[in-house]
Amino acid sequence: MILLKSTRSPWGGRGTQLAVPFRKQYFYTANGFRPRPIAPVVLSNRRRVTTEAGDDDTGHIETKQNEGILFFDNVFPLKLQWLTRIPLLNAERALTSSLSIVNHPDLALADPSSIIKRALPETLPLTVTQVLPRLREGGAFVKFTHDAGINPTELESTLKAYLEEKPIKPWFNPLRRVRAFLVQGKPWIEDLYRIPSSRVKVEFLPTSPENSAAELTQETLYSLFRRYGKISEIAPEPSDSKVAPRYAYIDYSRMRFATVAKNCMHGYVVPAKEGGGKTGTLLKLSYESKMKPHWIRDWLAGHPRIVIPVVVALLTALSVAVFDPIRTFFIKMHVTHGLKLEDYAIYRWVKSQLSRGYDIIRLRKQKGEDENLQIIWEDRKEAINQLQTWMMETADTFIVVQGPRGAGKKELVMDQALKNRPNKLVIDCKKIQEARGDSATIAAAAAEVGYKPVFSWMNSISSMIDLAAMGTIGTKTGFSETLETQLGKIWGNTTTALKQIALDHRKKDEKDAQMSDDEWLEAHPEYRPVVVIDNFLHKNNEGSAGMVYDKLGDWAAALTTQNIAHVIFLTTDVSFSKSLSKALPDRVFRQITLSDCTPEVAKRLVIQHLNSESDEEAAADGEEKITPAQQRSDLDELDSVIQVLGGRLTDLEFLARRIKTGESPGSAVRQIIEQSASEILKMYLLDVDVSSRKWTPQQAWLLIKQLASNETLRYNELLLNDLFKDGEVVLQALEQAELIAITSKNGRPYSIKPGRPVYQAAFEYLTDDDVLKARLDLAILTQLIGMENKNVEKYENELRTLAELPGAPSELKPRIKWCLEKAMGSHMKIEKYEAQSGALKKVLMDKF
Numbered sequence: 001m002i003l004l005k006s007t008r009s010p011w012g013g014r015g016t017q018l019a020v021p022f023r024k025q026y027f028y029t030a031n032g033f034r035p036r037p038i039a040p041v042v043l044s045n046r047r048r049v050t051t052e053a054g055d056d057d058t059g060h061i062e063t064k065q066n067e068g069i070l071f072f073d074n075v076f077p078l079k080l081q082w083l084t085r086i087p088l089l090n091a092e093r094a095l096t097s098s099l100s101i102v103n104h105p106d107l108a109l110a111d112p113s114s115i116i117k118r119a120l121p122e123t124l125p126l127t128v129t130q131v132l133p134r135l136r137e138g139g140a141f142v143k144f145t146h147d148a149g150i151n152p153t154e155l156e157s158t159l160k161a162y163l164e165e166k167p168i169k170p171w172f173n174p175l176r177r178v179r180a181f182l183v184q185g186k187p188w189i190e191d192l193y194r195i196p197s198s199r200v201k202v203e204f205l206p207t208s209p210e211n212s213a214a215e216l217t218q219e220t221l222y223s224l225f226r227r228y229g230k231i232s233e234i235a236p237e238p239s240d241s242k243v244a245p246r247y248a249y250i251d252y253s254r255m256r257f258a259t260v261a262k263n264c265m266h267g268y269v270v271p272a273k274e275g276g277g278k279t280g281t282l283l284k285l286s287y288e289s290k291m292k293p294h295w296i297r298d299w300l301a302g303h304p305r306i307v308i309p310v311v312v313a314l315l316t317a318l319s320v321a322v323f324d325p326i327r328t329f330f331i332k333m334h335v336t337h338g339l340k341l342e343d344y345a346i347y348r349w350v351k352s353q354l355s356r357g358y359d360i361i362r363l364r365k366q367k368g369e370d371e372n373l374q375i376i377w378e379d380r381k382e383a384i385n386q387l388q389t390w391m392m393e394t395a396d397t398f399i400v401v402q403g404p405r406g407a408g409k410k411e412l413v414m415d416q417a418l419k420n421r422p423n424k425l426v427i428d429c430k431k432i433q434e435a436r437g438d439s440a441t442i443a444a445a446a447a448e449v450g451y452k453p454v455f456s457w458m459n460s461i462s463s464m465i466d467l468a469a470m471g472t473i474g475t476k477t478g479f480s481e482t483l484e485t486q487l488g489k490i491w492g493n494t495t496t497a498l499k500q501i502a503l504d505h506r507k508k509d510e511k512d513a514q515m516s517d518d519e520w521l522e523a524h525p526e527y528r529p530v531v532v533i534d535n536f537l538h539k540n541n542e543g544s545a546g547m548v549y550d551k552l553g554d555w556a557a558a559l560t561t562q563n564i565a566h567v568i569f570l571t572t573d574v575s576f577s578k579s580l581s582k583a584l585p586d587r588v589f590r591q592i593t594l595s596d597c598t599p600e601v602a603k604r605l606v607i608q609h610l611n612s613e614s615d616e617e618a619a620a621d622g623e624e625k626i627t628p629a630q631q632r633s634d635l636d637e638l639d640s641v642i643q644v645l646g647g648r649l650t651d652l653e654f655l656a657r658r659i660k661t662g663e664s665p666g667s668a669v670r671q672i673i674e675q676s677a678s679e680i681l682k683m684y685l686l687d688v689d690v691s692s693r694k695w696t697p698q699q700a701w702l703l704i705k706q707l708a709s710n711e712t713l714r715y716n717e718l719l720l721n722d723l724f725k726d727g728e729v730v731l732q733a734l735e736q737a738e739l740i741a742i743t744s745k746n747g748r749p750y751s752i753k754p755g756r757p758v759y760q761a762a763f764e765y766l767t768d769d770d771v772l773k774a775r776l777d778l779a780i781l782t783q784l785i786g787m788e789n790k791n792v793e794k795y796e797n798e799l800r801t802l803a804e805l806p807g808a809p810s811e812l813k814p815r816i817k818w819c820l821e822k823a824m825g826s827h828m829k830i831e832k833y834e835a836q837s838g839a840l841k842k843v844l845m846d847k848f
Contacts, residue, residue: 229257334450646757
């Protein structure tokens with residue numbers, strides 16, 4: 001018989017109708033439950049509206065006589081505590097509604113009412129009056145009523161046996177079945193945000209203020225709590241602890257075991273017969289976190305030797321994975337000019353149209369300059385052809401173009417030999433070397449190749465981190481990177497970008513498709529990019545320049561040996577082979593030496609420079625006019641002037657500009673000579689910042705004075721001079737400073753010449769100044785007198801030592817004679833130098 005009632009059901013929601021069968025009344029016998037021989041009674045199906053805070057938000061479920069509470073476990077997932085923190089959300093109702101939607105009748109049920117309906121057999125003599133879900137703890141309380149003759153413990157046993165025979169496994173936890181336990185104590189049903197844990201803290205409280213509580217032993221606790229699940233450990237409060245009330249920790253192997261124990265045993269009074277003392281002991285249970293607060297932070301702070309290297313490794317991996325591809329892309333764009341508008345035809349066309357009307361003067365000037373330089377390129381056609389031929393060879397192309405400053409090395413390579421090469425990378429060592437500090441050097445090197453983003457400022461911060469780590473853990477973390485490491489990264493990324501640029505020309509359907517990348521690069525030198533390293537060995541004797549140039553040399557050697565790119569060095573240093581031989585000790589690199597123009601070419605260059613503008617004007621008017629060179633009557637002086645000035649391009653252009661302003665060639669050359677003499681006086685002879693020089697003004701003046709009378713000096717003869725005791729170092733420094741030029745023969749230096757052709761005339765100009773000559777000669781004589789005085793003192797000390805020997809052995813007489821002769825020779829030199837000094841002092845006193 002089925003009775004339909006329109007009332008709130010403990011299984012359904014508000015206003016639902018549920019068909020509730022009449023249940024038979026049972027009583028318990030020795031053979032189990034048997035039907036009671038009376039008429040059936042309709043049980044109450046009313047249900048009060050409750051929340052997770054208990055009846056009327058009191059935190060408890062009120063029970064009366066013949067009422068009990070069951071706790072069903074595994075009703076909800078345990079990892080949903082965060083739902084309770086969402087504002088304006090009834091987590092209990094929302095969860096049960098959503099789970100019931102996905103529930104299938106043939107599968108394990110998910111919402112609490114469905115699970116409890118299946119868990120309670122029809123033959124069980126009880127009536128459910130209230131269901132209270134516990135979302136945080138993954139279970140639900142079920143309040144029921146029973147007959148007075150039925151023991152709730154027997155109901156629990158029968159229910160457990162039924163659930164073991166017919167297990168219910170929810171879909172969210174198919175490996176664990178639903179369990180049911182009788183609530184022994186008075187559970188505290190709170191809705192505080194307290195996360196369940198596998199550890200339960202059991203506090204021992206008295207049943208009333210005037211009574212005392214007993215501290216339960218581990219055996220007693222085990223017998224009370226083992227029924228709810230496997231216990232890992234029972235840890236009582238230390239005996240010397242002063243904390244009250246006394247307590248113990250119970251660690252379960254699973255969190256669900258702890259939630260069941262806490263809900264079933266909270267508020268349980270342990271009687272005296274079970275070890276609860278004379279008046280019993282009240283148990284208060286709460287969850288206890290097994291991990292200390294901030295344990296992650298404390299562990300990280302307590303293990304810097306492990307944490308800091310791991311953090312460095314992670315940051316390095318992040319930098320490589322994220323930033324390196326970006327940097328490689330920007331380097332490719334820098335080499336291929338992919339992000340420059342000037343390389344797009346439409347932009348160039350628009351620019352030419354806009355500039356045609358008002359930029360005629362600038363265009364004419366540019367055209368005139370191109371024609372002037374064309375004379376130089378015709379004279380150096382052989383060098384240009386040689387460079388272009390080397391670019392097409394499959395062998396290593398490690399090329400050095402050496403020449404004095406102003407010889408047009410960069411223009412010859414970039415504007416002529418590599419004019420039609422699409423992918424060129426120019427690295428100016430001057431910008432890198434003149435940067436001050438490691439961060440500025442890194443930024444300058446990155447800018448030369450297009451390497452970005454670059455965090456050069458991080459180098460200083462990482463150095464401070466390393467310094468702090470030294471004081472903390474006693475060792476460096478490796479977080480900071482040296483200048484050498486940073487430059488290595490920049491060149492490494494550039495290598496990757498250059499290889500990708502070269503391989504971009506490779507096609508899958510070509511005949512060499514079966515080749516490896518290295519073989520293909522070796523077979524196709526025409527597709528390799530060209531790296532031009534300008535101003536190589538600029539200021540090589542300063543700071544960390546040696547390391548920078550060594551890294552550049554090693555990188556360039558790797559590019560050529562791996563057939564990734566052609567490399568061309570542009571340098572003014574004649575000793576470049578010493579630096580580059582370190583990078584390629586077993587290879588012979590190719591070399592082109594640029595010298596000054598011949599007098600014939602120099603004269604043509606000056607005349608062409610004078611006629612360039614008039615040629616443009618004549619072409620515009622369509623008339624043939626007399627050139628400025630034909631109008632000048634003083635150009636006959638050019639032959640003699642160029643003999644004095646030489647064939648240096650910068651000096652010739654300076655001469656042509658001065659002649660164009662109206663000066664005669666002779667006057668212009670005199671101005672250039674005087675200007676050069678002033679530069680020599682300031683840079684090499686005056687005592688300004690002598691500490692940074694490797695030469696003394698006396699040594700520089702001696703060279704100037706001798707070169708003024710002789711265009712070429714013998715290298716080894718000069719080293720015999722008393723002023724050049726450390727001669728080779730001084731001469732190399734003066735060559736680097738471009739005061740002199742040292743020529744070699746058969747691999748050894750053999751002659752010394754002026755650093756620039758015009759310097760020969762400037763040296764003669766300086767020596768014609770009697771006052772300057774007297775002053776600097778007096779400085780030389782003063783230094784020589786000091787040297788000879790030291791020699792005399794040395795010989796006198798030796799003679800004094802010999803005189804103190806007993807007996808005056810005859811074997812020492814030759815040595816005594818030699819010392820006397822040397823002392824006499826030095827003394828005679830001193831007298832000679834002093835006489836010359838007197839004459840020079842007289843000159844300084846008589847002349848201005």
